[in-house]
Amino acid sequence: MLDLKKDFPIFHTHPDLIYLDSAATSLKPQSVIDKLHEYYTDFTANIHRGIYKNAEKATEEYEETRKVVAKFINANRLEEIVFTRGTTEGINLVASTIGLDSIERGDEIVVSRMEHHSNFVPWQQLAFQTGADYKIIDLNDKYELAVTNYENGKLSLDLSGVITKKTRIMALTLVSNTLGTINPLKEIIAEAKKINPNIITVVDAAQAVPHMKVDVQQLGCDFLAFSGHKMLGPTGVGVLFGRFELLDKMSPYQYGGDMIRQVKIEATTFNDVPHKFEAGTPHIAGVIALKESIRYLQNIGFEAIRRHEQDLIKYALQALSHEFSDEVMRYGPQDTGHMGGIVTFSFKGLHPHDIVQILDEENIAVRAGHHCTMPLHDLLGVPATTRASFYIYNNENDVDKLIVGLKKAVKILK
Amino acid sequence: MSIYGEIILDHYHYPRNYKKLEKSTGKVHVDNPLCGDSIDLAIYDKDGTIRDIGFIGQGCAISLASASLLTEYAKGKSEAEIKKIDSNFVLGLLHIELSPNRIKCALLPWEGLMKLVKS
Numbered sequence: 001m002l003d004l005k006k007d008f009p010i011f012h013t014h015p016d017l018i019y020l021d022s023a024a025t026s027l028k029p030q031s032v033i034d035k036l037h038e039y040y041t042d043f044t045a046n047i048h049r050g051i052y053k054n055a056e057k058a059t060e061e062y063e064e065t066r067k068v069v070a071k072f073i074n075a076n077r078l079e080e081i082v083f084t085r086g087t088t089e090g091i092n093l094v095a096s097t098i099g100l101d102s103i104e105r106g107d108e109i110v111v112s113r114m115e116h117h118s119n120f121v122p123w124q125q126l127a128f129q130t131g132a133d134y135k136i137i138d139l140n141d142k143y144e145l146a147v148t149n150y151e152n153g154k155l156s157l158d159l160s161g162v163i164t165k166k167t168r169i170m171a172l173t174l175v176s177n178t179l180g181t182i183n184p185l186k187e188i189i190a191e192a193k194k195i196n197p198n199i200i201t202v203v204d205a206a207q208a209v210p211h212m213k214v215d216v217q218q219l220g221c222d223f224l225a226f227s228g229h230k231m232l233g234p235t236g237v238g239v240l241f242g243r244f245e246l247l248d249k250m251s252p253y254q255y256g257g258d259m260i261r262q263v264k265i266e267a268t269t270f271n272d273v274p275h276k277f278e279a280g281t282p283h284i285a286g287v288i289a290l291k292e293s294i295r296y297l298q299n300i301g302f303e304a305i306r307r308h309e310q311d312l313i314k315y316a317l318q319a320l321s322h323e324f325s326d327e328v329m330r331y332g333p334q335d336t337g338h339m340g341g342i343v344t345f346s347f348k349g350l351h352p353h354d355i356v357q358i359l360d361e362e363n364i365a366v367r368a369g370h371h372c373t374m375p376l377h378d379l380l381g382v383p384a385t386t387r388a389s390f391y392i393y394n395n396e397n398d399v400d401k402l403i404v405g406l407k408k409a410v411k412i413l414k
Numbered sequence: 415m416s417i418y419g420e421i422i423l424d425h426y427h428y429p430r431n432y433k434k435l436e437k438s439t440g441k442v443h444v445d446n447p448l449c450g451d452s453i454d455l456a457i458y459d460k461d462g463t464i465r466d467i468g469f470i471g472q473g474c475a476i477s478l479a480s481a482s483l484l485t486e487y488a489k490g491k492s493e494a495e496i497k498k499i500d501s502n503f504v505l506g507l508l509h510i511e512l513s514p515n516r517i518k519c520a521l522l523p524w525e526g527l528m529k530l531v532k533s
Contacts, residue, residue, distance in 0.1 A: 351474035361416055383450020412418050
């Protein structure tokens with residue numbers, strides 16, 4: 001088991017905190033906090049164009065993160081990395097530029113039932129705006145995409161009827177923030193492109209990039225969005241990866257400073273990618289500190305991270321079913337190999353808000369609600385569920401405490 | 415201190431006035447889609463007085479206990495008296511300190527009752 005709580009100062013402030021809500025946001029290690037602090041105390045300056053030392057230092061640190069990110073997700077070129085406010089902005093950027101420009105009435109946009117609202121609503125609204133057909137990939141009884149089927153561990157796909165010659169955009173999550181399901185997007189994207197080579201593929205990688213090696217070239221996607229704050233980094237900063245050939249042709253997302261080359265009264269020419277998509281002063285400190293979170297993760301290594309999370313969810317699933325057997329209903333794949341570090345459940349007859357409120361009395365931070373996946377909860381048949389999500393700083397003791405807390409909650413509420 | 419004190423748990427486990435009214439003069443449905451709290455409230459009013467009141471629904475302990483306490487209070491009161499109830503009064507009935515996130519659970523039945531007496 002990894003033993004990393006010492007690197008996260010929140011545990012110095014709250015030694016009793018059992019933090020099981022990393023799918024919402026992760027805690028921050030000292031190195032990330034130090035980097036934020038360093039920018040604000042040592043070299044505060046706006047980036048690009050400044051000719052003095054601190055501006056050059058800030059620009060260098062900012063652009064260094066672009067290099068670190070490009071290497072981290074194996075992008076082909078630096079220009080394919082656009083800094084955003086987060087996953088939500090990345091997806092909205094794609095929807096409102098290439099989406100709006102290329103979708104016509106009768107085209108199809110495909111998403112899935114398990115999408116976070118941020119990868120559901122932008123496409124739904126785009127479909128309403130353009131008259132496109134909005135198609136949903138439903139789930140099978142294993143809480144996995146209905147187009148997938150595993151037999152003896154071997155994956156087969158059936159995208160017939162789902163992806164057609166009219167499908168313009170397919171936007172899917174790599175890991176479900178509610179079910180924990182890892183979707184085989186490499187295979188799905190390849191299959192979809194076989195059916196329709198013109199399809200634009202968008203990957204919501206918010207729950208994937210913090211937890212597993214994500215390689216955009218291997219995935220074969222056109223766009224991929226993720227957030228800094230779920231991967232030990234600052235809030236308010238994220239990354240949109242886009243294939244250069246597409247980004248280069250796309251219209252800008254927002255207009256303003258830094259995204260222009262020349263402005264005259266009669267016309268404006270725009271800057272090159274990625275700057276064309278980074279209008280205004282960005283979250284400079286956030287971008288600069290993001291590379292520290294990546295370095296921290298790389299120092300541990302994704303093999304160790306994945307193993308740690310797998311051990312924890314196996315331990316948690318076993319403890320849950322051992323303590324509560326059929327009182328508890330769990331939502332997620334049976335095969336933990338298909339799962340990220342997320343365990344979602346409910347107790348029959350008990351409201352998740354009451355459960356997590358009682359857990360909070362024991363300093364256990366767990367989330368209750370629809371987790372921004374209301375269409376998924378419609379399918380589950382419950383308005384809200386309880387979600388415990390794990391990350392590198394959690395350990396088996398956290399799971400033990402969770403079980404004790406849940407037993408207390410059940411005792412009080414039953 | 416736990417918000418799941420004696421009063422809340424008593425009214426959650428044994429809700430008063432948890433019934434569908436045979437005869438009613440007003441009905442209302444209130445819900446909070448964010449958490450799934452959903453309450454149907456009905457009153458039987460005669461000569462400006464709430465002679466009977468009942469609710470059914472599902473939700474968290476706070477919203478159900480609040481509905482139970484509020485209906486218990488409202489039964490037999492005049493509509494004029496009920497109209498005067500404000501949110502602080504409802505929170506007072508619960509005898510607990512609630513975080514901002516849970517206050518909306520506690521106030522859901524009151525919102526319904528206000529709609530009934532003000533319509």
